[in-house]
Amino acid sequence: MQKKEDFKEITSDIDSICDNKKYSRRDFIHSLSATSFGLFGMGAFISSCGKKEITVSSDLAMAYCKGVLDILKIVHEREFPTIRKAAALGIQAKMQGHFLFSKMVDGMLPGETSNSRPGMPNIYRTDKLRNAVRDDFIVTNDPYATHGLTERLIKVIGISKPSLLNKETPPKSLNNMGTFRIEDVSHLVIYTHISPEDGIVKVKGLEYPLGPVSGIIQSYVFHVLTAEIMEGLIKEGMYPKIG
Amino acid sequence: MLAEKYNEIIEKAIPGTLKRLPEIKRAAEMVAEAVNRGKRIFVVDRYGVIDSEVAEKPAGLLLFRPLVNSGEKLMEGDILFLSSFQSEDEKDLEIVKEAHDLGAKVISISPDGQLAKKSDFGIIDLDSEMNAVLNVDRAELSFAPLSGIIHVLIIYMIEADTVERLLAAGKKPSVSNAEYMDEGATKLLEVRKKFASQGY
Numbered sequence: 215m216q217k218k219e220d221f222k223e224i225t226s227d228i229d230s231i232c233d234n235k236k237y238s239r240r241d242f243i244h245s246l247s248a249t250s251f252g253l254f255g256m257g258a259f260i261s262s263c264g265k266k267e268i269t270v271s272s273d274l275a276m277a278y279c280k281g282v283l284d285i286l287k288i289v290h291e292r293e294f295p296t297i298r299k300a301a302a303l304g305i306q307a308k309m310q311g312h313f314l315f316s317k318m319v320d321g322m323l324p325g326e327t328s329n330s331r332p333g334m335p336n337i338y339r340t341d342k343l344r345n346a347v348r349d350d351f352i353v354t355n356d357p358y359a360t361h362g363l364t365e366r367l368i369k370v371i372g373i374s375k376p377s378l379l380n381k382e383t384p385p386k387s388l389n390n391m392g393t394f395r396i397e398d399v400s401h402l403v404i405y406t407h408i409s410p411e412d413g414i415v416k417v418k419g420l421e422y423p424l425g426p427v428s429g430i431i432q433s434y435v436f437h438v439l440t441a442e443i444m445e446g447l448i449k450e451g452m453y454p455k456i457g
Numbered sequence: 458m459l460a461e462k463y464n465e466i467i468e469k470a471i472p473g474t475l476k477r478l479p480e481i482k483r484a485a486e487m488v489a490e491a492v493n494r495g496k497r498i499f500v501v502d503r504y505g506v507i508d509s510e511v512a513e514k515p516a517g518l519l520l521f522r523p524l525v526n527s528g529e530k531l532m533e534g535d536i537l538f539l540s541s542f543q544s545e546d547e548k549d550l551e552i553v554k555e556a557h558d559l560g561a562k563v564i565s566i567s568p569d570g571q572l573a574k575k576s577d578f579g580i581i582d583l584d585s586e587m588n589a590v591l592n593v594d595r596a597e598l599s600f601a602p603l604s605g606i607i608h609v610l611i612i613y614m615i616e617a618d619t620v621e622r623l624l625a626a627g628k629k630p631s632v633s634n635a636e637y638m639d640e641g642a643t644k645l646l647e648v649r650k651k652f653a654s655q656g657y
Contacts, residue, residue, distance in 0.1 A: 273621075274617035274618060274620060274621050275478065275481055275482070275485075275614035275615070275617045275618045276475065276478070277617070278613055278614055278617045279471060279472065279474060279475055279610065279614055280472075282471060282610060283468065283471045283472060286467065286468065286471065287468070290464050290468075294460070294461075294464075297460065298460075301460075321509055321510040321512070321514055322506045322507065322509055322510035322605060322609055324505070324509065325504050325505035325506035325509055325605070326506050326602070326605045326606075328504070328505075330504070331504055331506070331602060331605070332504075332542055332543075332588045332589070332602065333588040333589035333590075333598075333599065333600050333601060333602035333604075334600070334602060335600045335601075410635065410637075410638065411515065411516060411634075411635055411638065412514075412515040412516045412635055413515065413516025413632075414516075415617060417620060417624070419624055419629060420620070420624075420629070420630075420632055421632070421634075422515075422516060422632045422633070422634045423516055424516055424518075424616070424617060424620060424632060425516055425613050425616070425617055426514045426515060426516040426517050426613065429510050429514070429609055430606050430609055430610060433605060433606050433609075434467060434606060437463060437601050437602065437603075437606075438460045438463055438464060439460075440600075440601070441459040441460045441462075441463045441591055441600075441601050442459065442460040444459060444591075444593075444600060444601075445458060445459040445460070445593075448593055456589070456598040456599075456600045
């Protein structure tokens with residue numbers, strides 16, 4: 215079992231994880247790979263831990279945590295300009311008396327983005343999405359929810375993993391994703407930079423990667439967008455109710 | 458600026474969970490022990506954030522399943538993960554009591570307080586209040602929640618550590634796959650069957 219001193223070693227690694235390094239796409243792919251090799255590919259990582267007497271059992275949890283942070287930094291670096299543009303549309307819509315809607319589906323997202331969630335500003339309507347009219351604003355990760363709304367000149371902001379193929383995308387992985395992609399129905403797409411499998415830690419002996427990140431990253435994007443909209447509304451003298 | 462501030466806070470909070478590694482490892486150990494005894498693992502929270510997240514999530518373990526709407530009942534020796542954004546909520550404390558009455562063990566993820574003390578094992582989420590990490594002058598309440606993200610992170614770190622323990626014991630856990638991947642629906646059925654037969 216792990217000794218108490220070993221945990222000090224682990225927590226001392228936090229600083230290196232928290233560094234302010236700027237990440238490029240190459241770094242992103244490297245970081246995904248690094249956290250994805252699991253017991254097989256993390257040989258160097260594990261052997262470096264061996265010197266500090268960190269048992270292997272702490273590594274997957276740590277690799278997952280580090281992998282989440284790496285993706286989050288990529289989203290921060292690459293998507294914040296789009297998030298600001300999206301927020302400007304939201305603020306403009308609200309100031310002109312239009313509704314802001316949200317429709318976030320899958321996993322933690324409906325609960326996490328609900329108006330009854332403690333700490334959640336009540337700026338979005340989560341019901342009657344089909345009643346949205348011209349110049350209303352919708353933020354969603356579900357392309358089907360907004361089918362036909364773009365044609366009604368509603369501002370749709372999509373939050374999604376990229377559906378563009380690249381070398382990280384497994385063959386045929388997009389065949390079953392449906393007729394619509396979020397890009398087909400959105401004015402702006404905020405990408406989450408998540409692999410199609412969702413998991414980020416590959417483990418020898420397991421067929422699928424472990425450790426889903428889509429819920430965490432999409433929630434992060436949603437809260438960042440909401441914070442940006444809130445700031446704009448407050449500047450204009452509007453103080454929305456908070457759940 | 459507020460978005461940047463939120464980002465700054467979360468970039469500190471995520472690696473901050475590594476301070477909870479000893480507790481995360483202990484929770485995973487309890488899970489592995491329960492699996493060895495043929496017991497089940499459930500997850501519950503009153504806002505439907507964490508338990509919805511673990512329900513057959515691609516890349517998640519089928520072993521961790523939501524209790525609400527499952528049609529299943531806690532039994533002696535089962536483990537219930539209880540995620541709460543508050544430390545003293547009466548309804549959460551009631552859940553702990555009812556789980557104990559049924560002979561189940563409760564591992565709570567919450568701020569420090571009564572809930573952590575009454576549970577069999579408590580993981581304190583972080584040191585500060587995370588339900589609302591941003592505030593501005595004249596706004597009545599703070600906003601921008603962080604606790605949901607941190608609780609999900611902790612659950613998946615526990616899952617990751619559990620996998621290592623199960624593999625070390627010669628047990629290959631069932632990991633859910635994305636249905637939209639190539640032959641995903643067929644493979645997901647196979648994973649479900651495997652989970653139903655082996656229990657983990």
